[in-house]
Structures are given as C-alpha cells and as structure tokens.
Amino acid sequence: MAHTLHGEYKVHGGKLVVVDLAVTDGRLAEVSVSGDFFLEPDEALDDINAALTGLSSDLPAAELAAAITAGLPDGVVLFGFSAQAVAVAVRRALAKATSWHDHEWDIIAPTVLPTAVNVALDEVLTEEVGAGRRNPTLRFWDWDEPSVVIGSFQSVRNELEPAGVEKYGINVVRRISGGGAMFMEAGNCITYSLYLPQSLVDGLTFEDSYKFLDSWVMAALESVGVQAFYVPLNDIATDQGKIGGAAQKRLSNGGMLHHVTMSYDIDADKMVQVLRIGKEKLSDKGTRSAKKRVDPLRRQTGLGRGELLAHMMATFADRYDAKASFLTAAELAEAERRVDAKFGTDAWLNRIP
Missing domain, CATH: 3.30.930.10 (Bira Bifunctional Protein; Domain 2)
Structure with a gap:
C-alpha cells in the first residue's frame, strides 16, 4: 500500500483545507480532500477528488487548480476556500510547498x-x-x-x-x-x-x-x-x-x-x-x-x-x-x-x- 501524505492550508480569512493522498508511479492516488469549508452540492467533493486523481505529482499549483476547476460542474459553490487553496494543500502534502x-x-x-x-x-x-x-x-x-x-x-x-x-x-x-x-x-x-x-x-x-x-x-x-x-x-x-x-x-x-x-x-x-x-x-x-x-x-x-x-x-x-x-x-x-x-x-x- 502506498504511503499516505498529508497537507494542510488555512485560507487567509477563510477555512482550513486538508488533503490526504498517495503517489503511485508519479501520479496522485487515493486523494481525499476535507476541511471546515462549505461546498454545494455535497457531491462536488467527489468531483474534486476525481479531478486530482491521476495527475502528475510534479504539476505546479496553477495546473492543479485548473484541473479542479475544469472538473467541477456548473453551479458548484465553494465557500471559504478555492481550487487554488486545494492545490496549495496538495503541494504541501507532496513537500513541494512548505508551511x-x-x-x-x-x-x-x-x-x-x-x-x-x-x-x-x-x-x-x-x-x-x-x-x-x-x-x-x-x-x-x-x-x-x-x-x-x-x-x-x-x-x-x-x-x-x-x-x-x-x-x-x-x-x-x-x-x-x-x-x-x-x-x-x-x-x-x-x-x-x-x-x-x-x-x-x-x-x-x-x-x-x-x-x-x-x-x-x-x-x-x-x-x-x-x-x-x-x-x-x-x-x-x-x-x-x-x-x-x-x-x-x-x-x-x-x-x-x-x-x-x-x-x-x-x-x-x-x-x-x-x-x-x-x-x-x-x-x-x-x-x-x-x-x-x-x-x-x-x-x-x-x-x-x-x-x-x-x-x-x-x-x-x-x-x-x-x-x-x-x-x-x-x-x-x-x-x-x-x-x-x-x-x-x-x-x-x-x-x-
């Protein structure tokens, strides 16, 4: 089983975003995004996890955020966080970004x-x-x-x-x-x-x-x-x-x-x-x-x-x-x-x- 990596990012004036994931053959796997943010509809959390799964672990934060945004259906509301915030938490989990x-x-x-x-x-x-x-x-x-x-x-x-x-x-x-x-x-x-x-x-x-x-x-x-x-x-x-x-x-x-x-x-x-x-x-x-x-x-x-x-x-x-x-x-x-x-x-x- 792949080693689980953990990253956190507190949005300035917003909420905490937490990402747990693994890396398999250079790709993101077992991605689980959580936190005290608000998200509507609930099912959009699965869309965020799916959008990140399989991406290269070397992607910069901007490309990770773009993939999340592209994977979300119209009308999804992210309150207290953003696709960018999730991307920062991913980069921290991968030790590409620091706290x-x-x-x-x-x-x-x-x-x-x-x-x-x-x-x-x-x-x-x-x-x-x-x-x-x-x-x-x-x-x-x-x-x-x-x-x-x-x-x-x-x-x-x-x-x-x-x-x-x-x-x-x-x-x-x-x-x-x-x-x-x-x-x-x-x-x-x-x-x-x-x-x-x-x-x-x-x-x-x-x-x-x-x-x-x-x-x-x-x-x-x-x-x-x-x-x-x-x-x-x-x-x-x-x-x-x-x-x-x-x-x-x-x-x-x-x-x-x-x-x-x-x-x-x-x-x-x-x-x-x-x-x-x-x-x-x-x-x-x-x-x-x-x-x-x-x-x-x-x-x-x-x-x-x-x-x-x-x-x-x-x-x-x-x-x-x-x-x-x-x-x-x-x-x-x-x-x-x-x-x-x-x-x-x-x-x-x-x-x-």
Whole structure:
C-alpha cells in the first residue's frame, strides 16, 4: 500500500483545507480532500477528488487548480476556500510547498544602521536564505538619518521634491523590491523584512502571498486594538486610513524578500514637502489628501514605538517558535561592500532618473 501524505492550508480569512493522498508511479492516488469549508452540492467533493486523481505529482499549483476547476460542474459553490487553496494543500502534502512550521525561524531585533546598509542587507540576507546558509529570518530595521527609500522601478524625479530633499537633508536610497517611496525619519515608522524560501508561498497568487506573510502582524495589531486589513495589492490599512505598505522581491536562487513599512508617528506636512504624491496616485484611494491618507499607529494605539516592536516580535516568536538571532560580521561586511559597489552609487539610484 502506498504511503499516505498529508497537507494542510488555512485560507487567509477563510477555512482550513486538508488533503490526504498517495503517489503511485508519479501520479496522485487515493486523494481525499476535507476541511471546515462549505461546498454545494455535497457531491462536488467527489468531483474534486476525481479531478486530482491521476495527475502528475510534479504539476505546479496553477495546473492543479485548473484541473479542479475544469472538473467541477456548473453551479458548484465553494465557500471559504478555492481550487487554488486545494492545490496549495496538495503541494504541501507532496513537500513541494512548505508551511511556517516546516522552518526554523530567526528574529533580528532593531539595530541602528545607515539606511543604505539596511537596503543592502535585504539583498544579502535574501540570498543567504535562498542558498540555505541562514534560517528564514524576520529582521526589524532601525536608522538615524532622515531618508527616502524608493522602489526598484520608481523614477527619482517623479517621486521626489528636490527642494524638500535639500531642505531636510534627506538621504535617498533605491531598494531591490518594487512598490512606493518610504519617508523615514528616526522613530517615525516601523519597518521589517522577512527573508524566506519561495516554497512558503508556493501556489499562492501574488496578492494572497502578501496577506499570508503578514497574517502574524495583523494578529499582533489586533491584540492591541487595531483592526488592520489589506487593500489590494500591497497597502495595509484600518478604517482610520492607511498605516503602511508592503513590497516583495523573488530571487533566482529560491530566496524571497517581503518588506513592510508602517507609519508610527509620521510628520505628514514634511512628507508632502519631500515626496511628490500626485492626484493619479490618490485617484483610487478615496481621498484627495496625501496627509489625510496616512494615519499613524502611535495615535491609533497610544503605545510607544518600542512597546509595539516588542509586541510584534513576541507575536511572531510565539506563533512560529522563532529564536533571537543577530547579524553576522560577514553579513554586515558584505552589505557594506554592496553599498560601495551598488546601493550607495549614483548609477543605482538614478537607473531610472
């Protein structure tokens, strides 16, 4: 009898999907999908199992999901889950996809570093995790100098107000991930980076991967009275306004960066003197004012920044059994080398003038 494999996937904001199966001659066999989801009619569960049975165990999640969808009759209702969610559970059963608890996680507490070094560390540590030389890691940033970190694909002249940059002595750096500009003064925001293997988000859409990777921070915020949610694709908000945004970068060696900045006590008047936030940027945000669009966590929680950081780290550690870690001398040296060679150069900053 073939060995039974087991995979589980909890849909963000939805239900648990469980798949038990075997593999015979490279094909899925004895497939049994279960969970606390809702499905009408009941017989559609048999259709899902049948659609998966006999498929190659090497198929990517997208093709598994497509086979499930094609095998379901018209009018079937999946509530609290999806064909994609089933596909992720299948990939986890096959050990092609991983869950949080399949990894040993490290946490690096905030360390004051130049902004360019923080940006370079994102590239270095993502490579290290992808190569298997470092455990998947959550790292919180800290910095002293006022900075703007622009997204990988943003134009310098379109994003920055030169007069404001000069007036406030802003250090401008370009990061490796996409997304929008970050206005960062000492203590005005909470910034963290997750370095992880791409297997953790195997089968998830880009949109779902953002929600999935930040589920822990949503729980941390909820426990201090902040009901946060994602506004597609990458904005984090409450009913009071936007509190942050996320960005990602996937490397060819299998490593992945997920980066988040949340406003803690931002000076919105100064921000709009430094950043060019045009009408088109705000056109789908439900507001005409960039200053009104951002609502800081300090006002919403009443907690000190250190208290919030400690609470976030404790939540992550409790959920994923993460251990305290530190940047190594070699990692810091490599980051500083890359500042000199790349992140601190005009060529990198102005690659999109």
